[in-house]
Amino acid sequence: MPSNAFLGVFAKSPIKPIEEHIKIVHKASSTLVPFFNHVFKSEWTEAETLRLEIRNLEREADVLKREVRLHLPRGLFMPVERTDLLELITQQDKIANKAKDIAGRVVGREMVIPQPIQNDFIAYLERCVDATKQASKAINEFDELLETGFRGREVTLVESMLEKLDSIEQDTDEMQIKIRQELRAIEGELNPVDVMFLYKIIEWVGELADIAERVGSRLELMLAR
Amino acid sequence: MDIIANYGSMLILIAAAVGFFMAYGIGANDVANAMGTSVGSKALTIKQAIIIAMIFEFAGAYLAGGEVTSTIRKGIIDAAPFADIPELMVLGMISALFAAGSWLLLASLLGWPVSTTHSIIGAIIGFALVAVGSEAIQWGKVAGIVGSWVVTPAISGFIAYLIFMSAQKLIFDTDSPLQNAKRYVPIYMGLAGFVMSLVTIKKGLKHIGINLGAVEGYALAIGIAVVVGIIGKIAINRLKMDPKADKQMQFNNVEKVFAILMVLTACCMAFAHGSNDVANAIGPLAAVVNIVEHNGEIAKKAALAWWILPLGGIGIVVGLAVLGKKVIKTIGEGITHLTPSRGFAAELAAASTVVIASGTGLPISTTQTLVGAVLGVGMARGIAALNMGVIRNIVVSWVITLPVGAALAIVIFYILRTAFGV
Numbered sequence: 066m067p068s069n070a071f072l073g074v075f076a077k078s079p080i081k082p083i084e085e086h087i088k089i090v091h092k093a094s095s096t097l098v099p100f101f102n103h104v105f106k107s108e109w110t111e112a113e114t115l116r117l118e119i120r121n122l123e124r125e126a127d128v129l130k131r132e133v134r135l136h137l138p139r140g141l142f143m144p145v146e147r148t149d150l151l152e153l154i155t156q157q158d159k160i161a162n163k164a165k166d167i168a169g170r171v172v173g174r175e176m177v178i179p180q181p182i183q184n185d186f187i188a189y190l191e192r193c194v195d196a197t198k199q200a201s202k203a204i205n206e207f208d209e210l211l212e213t214g215f216r217g218r219e220v221t222l223v224e225s226m227l228e229k230l231d232s233i234e235q236d237t238d239e240m241q242i243k244i245r246q247e248l249r250a251i252e253g254e255l256n257p258v259d260v261m262f263l264y265k266i267i268e269w270v271g272e273l274a275d276i277a278e279r280v281g282s283r284l285e286l287m288l289a290r
Numbered sequence: 291m292d293i294i295a296n297y298g299s300m301l302i303l304i305a306a307a308v309g310f311f312m313a314y315g316i317g318a319n320d321v322a323n324a325m326g327t328s329v330g331s332k333a334l335t336i337k338q339a340i341i342i343a344m345i346f347e348f349a350g351a352y353l354a355g356g357e358v359t360s361t362i363r364k365g366i367i368d369a370a371p372f373a374d375i376p377e378l379m380v381l382g383m384i385s386a387l388f389a390a391g392s393w394l395l396l397a398s399l400l401g402w403p404v405s406t407t408h409s410i411i412g413a414i415i416g417f418a419l420v421a422v423g424s425e426a427i428q429w430g431k432v433a434g435i436v437g438s439w440v441v442t443p444a445i446s447g448f449i450a451y452l453i454f455m456s457a458q459k460l461i462f463d464t465d466s467p468l469q470n471a472k473r474y475v476p477i478y479m480g481l482a483g484f485v486m487s488l489v490t491i492k493k494g495l496k497h498i499g500i501n502l503g504a505v506e507g508y509a510l511a512i513g514i515a516v517v518v519g520i521i522g523k524i525a526i527n528r529l530k531m532d533p534k535a536d537k538q539m540q541f542n543n544v545e546k547v548f549a550i551l552m553v554l555t556a557c558c559m560a561f562a563h564g565s566n567d568v569a570n571a572i573g574p575l576a577a578v579v580n581i582v583e584h585n586g587e588i589a590k591k592a593a594l595a596w597w598i599l600p601l602g603g604i605g606i607v608v609g610l611a612v613l614g615k616k617v618i619k620t621i622g623e624g625i626t627h628l629t630p631s632r633g634f635a636a637e638l639a640a641a642s643t644v645v646i647a648s649g650t651g652l653p654i655s656t657t658q659t660l661v662g663a664v665l666g667v668g669m670a671r672g673i674a675a676l677n678m679g680v681i682r683n684i685v686v687s688w689v690i691t692l693p694v695g696a697a698l699a700i701v702i703f704y705i706l707r708t709a710f711g712v
Binding site: 071072073074075076077078079080138140141142143144208209211212213214215216217218219 | 322323326330403454455458462463464465541628629631657660661664665668670671672673674675676677678679680681684
């Protein structure tokens with residue numbers, strides 16, 4: 066029992082930690098852009114440094130995720146469902162995990178991205194990072210959503226952000242198709258094992274945008290209460 | 291009968307001392323409820339909160355506390371069965387004060403939430419049952435009071451919901467929240483001033499000998515409302531706004547405007563609390579004084595002695611000045627996300643409900659009313675997270691307090707009877 070019982074009625078808000086978390090996971094995914102620029106030039110030491118940075122960000126995110134989970138006991142009365150919040154942070158966390166996996170796999174095999182597809186690849190990656198950025202923007206409106214009681218103008222604003230997120234994700238789908246076709250055109254000249262791993266990396270990068278879109282969907286579900 | 295003649299002054303002194311002790315406990319215990327939301331949302335510093343509480347708790351107790359004091363003095367127990375044994379009524383009231391006061395002290399030491407109102411009423415019913423029997427208790431009135439304990443949190447919750455929704459519609463959910471905030475907040479302030487003044491004028495002042503006619507009363511209330519609104523407007527215009535504070539919605543600046551409103555509602559809450567809870571300390575004292583000064587005659591229609599309300603008021607003020615600071619200090623990180631716009635809705639609703647209850651002479655629990663109001667805002671999806679477990683504990687402790695208060699009062703009553711040989 067806190068020193069004053071009435072004030073114990075107010076529980077710690079999970080919103081700030083969730084907003085912090087999405088910022089960190091977005092940072093992890095956006096670090097992939099300078100990472101791949103080093104990979105293109107086969108600068109493996111620099112790439113390794115950035116891989117470690119991404120790994121550290123992923124660990125920071127895990128700490129925050131745990132904190133949020135610990136402070137969400139049952140029996141809290143909130144404007145959104147507790148399970149929705151827990152699901153949201155789980156999804157958000159997957160972005161950092163995926164970024165870490167991508168960097169790890171590329172450095173581990175010292176993967177070379179074939180010169181012909183490099184430009185399209187970096188554009189594709191940047192578009193996927195745009196998706197995580199948009200997700201971060203939307204989640205950071207959580208505070209404002211609470212201010213307005215989850216109704217009215219703010220909801221309309223967030224919904225338009227989520228629509229934009231959807232369209233970014235659609236862009237990345239198209240770009241992924243294009244890259245795969247380009248790779249297919251030149252795969253005969255490349256080591257088959259390397260090619261399979263390349264396809265995997267292309268898939269994983271696409272998943273960054275997919276997960277970001279799922280984060281947006283979770284937020285949309287919460288608004289729909 | 292002879293006890294009253296022989297020990298009359300001593301009995302009054304004992305009752306006054308215990309009453310003061312009880313008021314002290316009320317001040318120390320409850321001040322955090324009244325001022326906690328204001329300090330937690332950073333609308334006030336601890337020092338400012340204490341000063342405001344001191345001024346307005348006393349004002350509320352003195353200007354508006356008379357009606358509830360009357361209820362506790364003569365509204366719960368029927369005087370008739372005590373006609374031949376007025377000394378038992380005197381001893382009983384003193385026991386009730388002792389019992390409620392000690393329960394309050396114990397609970398504060400252990401950190402349990404206890405309603406001072408429930409304690410004193412339980413204690414009074416306790417000794418009356420033992421002294422005379424159940425015919426001494428005006429069960430109809432008691433049922434009404436207990437009913438109000440259930441109803442008032444619901445009412446304040448509903449009012450809080452409405453106030454919050456109105457703020458959303460008028461200010462938050464608009465194209466220019468900041469401008470609308472500057473426009474409408476003075477109106478909210480005027481409204482708060484109006485409700486507080488009107489109830490005080492119509493119901494409270496007559497107990498301190500000021501009688502105003504109906505028209506004058508309304509006029510004064512409206513006058514005060516306008517003055518308050520104007521002061522609010524001036525204070526808002528002096529605020530330094532950070533134009534780049536938020537990208538689109540300017541909510542941080544809006545909250546600054548609401549912080550001014552919260553200062554006012556904190557005053558209202560302190561006032562309301564003083565008006566309703568002072569009776570818990572001095573109601574029984576008033577009964578004792580009444581009987582002793584009429585030499586054992588329990589007169590139904592007697593006025594309050596002039597020094598009783600001030601005594602209670604001072605007791606509350608001393609209590610909150612001495613102990614309240616410590617209690618408020620521990621609030622600190624407790625309320626992380628309570629913004630002034632939520633705090634104001636809850637406090638204004640609670641303060642209005644309490645002050646209206648004081649006006650109708652109903653002794654209610656201010657904490658309960660506040661919790662109801664906070665839940666009302668939570669229902670409107672306005673608050674990030676509320677601990678239902680804590681609320682459940684609060685409700686449980688309220689239910690327990692009635693029988694515990696009664697039991698303690700009975701024990702002390704028997705002790706006093708033996709001591710005075712009655």
